[in-house]
Structure formats: structure tokens, C-alpha cells
Amino acid sequence: xxxxxxxxxxxxxxxxxxxxxxxxxxxxxxxxxxxxxxxxxxxxxxxxxxxxxxxxxxxxxxxxxxxxxxxxxxxxxxxxxxxxxxxxxxxxxxxxxxxxxxxxxxxxxxxxxxxxxxxxxxxxxxxxxxxxxxxxxxxxxxxxxxxxxxxxxxxxxxxxxxxxxxxxxxxxxxxxxxxxxxxxxxxxxxxxxxxxxxxxxxxxxxxxxxxxxxxxxxxxxxxxxxxxxxxxxxxxxxxxxxxxxxxxxxxxxxxxxxxxxxxxxxxxxxxxxxxxxxxxxxxxxxxxxxxxxxxxxxxxxxxxxxxxxxxxxxxxxxxxxxxxxxxxxxxxxxxxxxxxxxxxxxxxxxxxxxxxxxxxxxxxxxxxxxxxxxxxxxxxxxxxxxxxxxxxxxxxxxxxxxxxxxxxxxxxxxxxxxxxxxx
Amino acid sequence: xxxxxxxxxxxxxxxxxxxxxxxxxxxxxxxxxxxxxxxxxxxxxxxxxxxxxxxxxxxxxxxxxxxxxxxxxxxxxxxxxxxxxxxxxxxxxxxxxxxxxxxxxxxxxxxxxxxxxxxxxxxxxxxxxxxxxxxxxxxxxxxxxxxxxxxxxxxxxxxxxxxxxxxxxxxxxxxxxxx
Numbered sequence: 001x002x003x004x005x006x007x008x009x010x011x012x013x014x015x016x017x018x019x020x021x022x023x024x025x026x027x028x029x030x031x032x033x034x035x036x037x038x039x040x041x042x043x044x045x046x047x048x049x050x051x052x053x054x055x056x057x058x059x060x061x062x063x064x065x066x067x068x069x070x071x072x073x074x075x076x077x078x079x080x081x082x083x084x085x086x087x088x089x090x091x092x093x094x095x096x097x098x099x100x101x102x103x104x105x106x107x108x109x110x111x112x113x114x115x116x117x118x119x120x121x122x123x124x125x126x127x128x129x130x131x132x133x134x135x136x137x138x139x140x141x142x143x144x145x146x147x148x149x150x151x152x153x154x155x156x157x158x159x160x161x162x163x164x165x166x167x168x169x170x171x172x173x174x175x176x177x178x179x180x181x182x183x184x185x186x187x188x189x190x191x192x193x194x195x196x197x198x199x200x201x202x203x204x205x206x207x208x209x210x211x212x213x214x215x216x217x218x219x220x221x222x223x224x225x226x227x228x229x230x231x232x233x234x235x236x237x238x239x240x241x242x243x244x245x246x247x248x249x250x251x252x253x254x255x256x257x258x259x260x261x262x263x264x265x266x267x268x269x270x271x272x273x274x275x276x277x278x279x280x281x282x283x284x285x286x287x288x289x290x291x292x293x294x295x296x297x298x299x300x301x302x303x304x305x306x307x308x309x310x311x312x313x314x315x316x317x318x319x320x321x322x323x324x325x326x327x328x329x330x331x332x333x334x335x336x337x338x339x340x341x342x343x344x345x346x347x348x349x350x351x352x353x354x355x356x357x358x359x360x361x362x363x364x365x366x367x368x369x370x371x372x373x374x375x376x377x378x379x380x381x382x383x384x385x386x387x388x389x390x391x392x393x394x395x396x397x398x399x400x401x402x403x404x405x406x407x408x409x410x411x412x413x414x415x416x417x418x419x420x421x422x423x
Numbered sequence: 424x425x426x427x428x429x430x431x432x433x434x435x436x437x438x439x440x441x442x443x444x445x446x447x448x449x450x451x452x453x454x455x456x457x458x459x460x461x462x463x464x465x466x467x468x469x470x471x472x473x474x475x476x477x478x479x480x481x482x483x484x485x486x487x488x489x490x491x492x493x494x495x496x497x498x499x500x501x502x503x504x505x506x507x508x509x510x511x512x513x514x515x516x517x518x519x520x521x522x523x524x525x526x527x528x529x530x531x532x533x534x535x536x537x538x539x540x541x542x543x544x545x546x547x548x549x550x551x552x553x554x555x556x557x558x559x560x561x562x563x564x565x566x567x568x569x570x571x572x573x574x575x576x577x578x579x580x581x582x583x584x585x586x587x588x589x590x591x592x593x594x595x596x597x598x599x600x601x602x
Contacts, residue, residue, distance in 0.1 A: 038586025042582040046585075047555060049555070052445060052457070059437055061458070061462070062465035063432070063433065066466050199459055201492075
């Protein structure tokens, strides 16, 4: 018996089939040969590992996860799906990265921890909310004389600046598709922090995904009129060389199953040898130079809003609107931005006007704008208008799918006796 | 249409779910990552459903995908692609009281073995994980694209290293030699 024999016995899973004599010879060799003793020990330990029970629904769950990745159907369960999906299509090569945003779990919602505010919300509605809220309410009343329940003023976080990820060079060469699931926090300014990859099909996609998302900017969520941090925002970034860009205009808003898709230009990959077909399928914006300007101005406006210089942000948007011919997606973003700024001012009348202009743009459909608008009407006790807004949102959404916020608001209105029938 | 494709896929892959999950568990050392890995395999396999349907031995093909996902993933990152490997297991070692989760994940002996496995390089680990699942050298050859001689040599070296790690960790089962 020698080392090669031992290795063969181990390789062939032949331990149990040895004769007594072979077994003796083996023990003798293993007893005197340190490497073989190690190898034998290792094999024994490995075989002693208990067999893990396969989860009964393993394949079923995998299929569901595939669905979620394909972003075709909303995922049920803890994470609610997908208000915004974005397809980032590369210039020359038919490469695209889809971004699917999963909203953070409902129980992670954070309201500002202002002492007394929670009490105010839980007790009778006539009670005075927090000092800040009162101040905002005062401004609102001075604005257009309508009473406002500031605790009902809310808005979803809205993406303002989306930096496309770079397609990893190696993946491009090897024609690899992939995806990365990221989790991060949107802070009170709207910057992205604490980005981590929850999982990825291939680690080479992680760094570009994290690098891109770290630069994204949002208008932070408003709760009771105050900016709050949003934790555990999940986003799937899908890198694909075969995915056809969505049909339709440049600001394509082909929606499916509550997933919206926009199309942004992707930074050109390192080897731009591709088909012309990709270019024709990915029409350039009418004024490419304006697109860069738009991004720049948005960044400036975002920066000012983040610094709570709302007047400065408003001026920047005014200038942008006066100087350039904005396409639908850009107009929609600008009006949504105005709505946000006026909400922060406490100028709810103008905020409503701005949001109305944003949602009037028919080939862009951002759920956050609809719910922000409805929440403003609700806060001003204009329940009929709130419901009309939500119903219009439902009508415009593919297959009538609406966000959980919208559903909750419809239920709240129903509790107040305001339903479709009473309109 | 999609539902039908899903059903086809589920029918083809279901007989191999156990094999995939067990191998994934050996590779990753915990159930959550094992499940993630199997999901990744499913994504790849589903994308190649027409191929899968024509295969005589889909299990080897599926395991090959899994092996490649695991080994390539680790190579790109310079360490195991899956989170709870060496460090995590070492950390759980250090804490005096195992958490409920750890108890659920298995006995101390099991965790020691998994911890030692996680210190092997990825390929060694992958080879041992597949081999201990009962695959023959011929099957391993087709999964790994390695020649028999290379496989034999690597398997032997991997075992020696693992055995040494187990001894160093003083976790040698005392009856190992007699089993």
C-alpha cells in the first residue's frame, strides 16, 4: 500500500469496499504517512458532514427570484416592487443595464423623531403638531388660506441624478450578462450612502454598480413635511448585452407590471465595435448638448435643495426652463422638482400646481408624483381631488397597478366616506 | 407561455434540486448562500432552456454551471464570492454562545469542518465538495474540464491540506482513524 493507492481508494469512494487485508495494509500506511493521515482525516470529516435538507420550495423560489430579476412581475412578500426601472443603453454596442428599484420594506419607514409629533398624530387631529409643522402650516395658510394638516404632507423619494454604470470591460469581451442587487441608504440630503452589494451574478459587476449608485442623487422622502432618511433601498442593476432597449420615444415609458423603464445613455464601453442597429434602436435625444446641460443644471438645483436653499433651486429650475427646450421626461422631472421645492417651502398651493403639470405629461408616469399630489390634496382636506388624482393614476398605470402608498390612501379616503361612488 | 416555460424548466430541474443544493451547501457553507447559488444556477440554466432540454445528463451540466459560477466568482473577487465563509465562521467560533441561527446551521463539529473548508482555495474546496457528494472522477472531469491526472493530484493535495487544517484547529474527530 502506498500514497497513490490511498489516493485512489479515496478518489473512488472505495473505503467501504476494502477487504480485511487491504484495510490492514491501508491502516498501516496511513499510520506512518503524515500526508495520507491528513487526507484520510479530511475525507472522513467531509463524509461526516450531515446532509443538508433541500428546501422543499427551492426551485419554486428560484423561479420567483428569476421573475423578480426579470422585473416583469412585482415580487410578493417583504419587499414591494419596483416603481422605477431604468434601462441604460450603451451607445454603439447593444448593451444595457436595467435598474429595478425595490422599495424598502414598509416597516423600515422612518418618520422624523420629533418629540410630540407622534403624539399629535395619534391623538385628535385638532391637536397642534410639532413646532416645525406649525410653522410650515402657517406659511401654507398665508399662501392660499386653506387649512393644512401638515402631518399628512408626504412625498416619495425621487431620483434626480442617475449616473449609469460602466459595463465591465472583461464582461464585455466575454459577452457576459449579469446583475447586482444593491442596498443603500438615502440620507436627508438625498445622497446615497452605505452602499453594499447584497448579491451579484458575478463580482466583476459589483464595483461599477456601486460606483455608479454612490453618485446617484434623490430628492429625499418627505414625511409630515420633513425630510427623512430612507434605509434599505434595494436596487437591482442588470447588465445585459442582449436586452433590446424599450421601444418608444427616447424617454420611453413602456411600463409593465408596475415597473417603469426609462432609457438613459450609458457611458460608452471601452471597445465600441458594435452594430449600427443598436444606435437606431436607441434614438439620441433631440439636442444631445442640452441633455448634458440639463444634467448639469439638475445637479446644481439638487445641490441647492440639499442645502435647503430652496429659492436657489427654484431659480435654477426657472433658468433651465426658460433657456432650453425640454423634452417630456425633462419637463416632468422639472415640474416634479418644483412640486418638491414648494412642498418644502410650505407653499402647498403652488406645489399642487407644479405636480399637476408634472402628471399632465402623458408619456411619463412616476407613481411618486401622483401620490405626492394626492397627499397634498388630502392634507388640505380636498378629499375628492385626492381620490380623483389617485384614480387618474390608476387609469394611466398599466393594468391599473398602483403603488402601496396609493392603495393605502384610497383606503384612508374610503374610511372618510370618500369613494368612487361619492364623487 | 412563460408559465409553460417555467413548468418545463421546473420539471427538468426538480430531479437535480437535491444534488445542486447539497453541492452548493458544501461550497458556500450555509443554507442562505447555497440557495442564492442555486438560484444563480437556475437563472443561467433557464436562459439556456433549449440546451437543457436536449441534454442526456443534465445533472453534470447543471453542476458544471454551479462549479463555474462559484470558482469564477471567487477568482474575480479574490476570495469566496459568498459572504459567510471563513471570516464569518471564524467569528462564530470566537463567540462563546452560539446564536440560534448557528445552532440551526449545524453542530460545532460541522462548523469546524466548514470553517476549515473555507480556508482552502476555492478550487480545492469546490473539488472536495463535489467529490464528497459521490461524483466519480469521470463525472468530475466533465464538470471541471480537468484531466484525470490533474484531478487526482489536486484532490489529494486538497485533502492533505484540509486534514492539516482540521488537525491544526484541534478539531480532529478522535475516532477518525477508525471509521
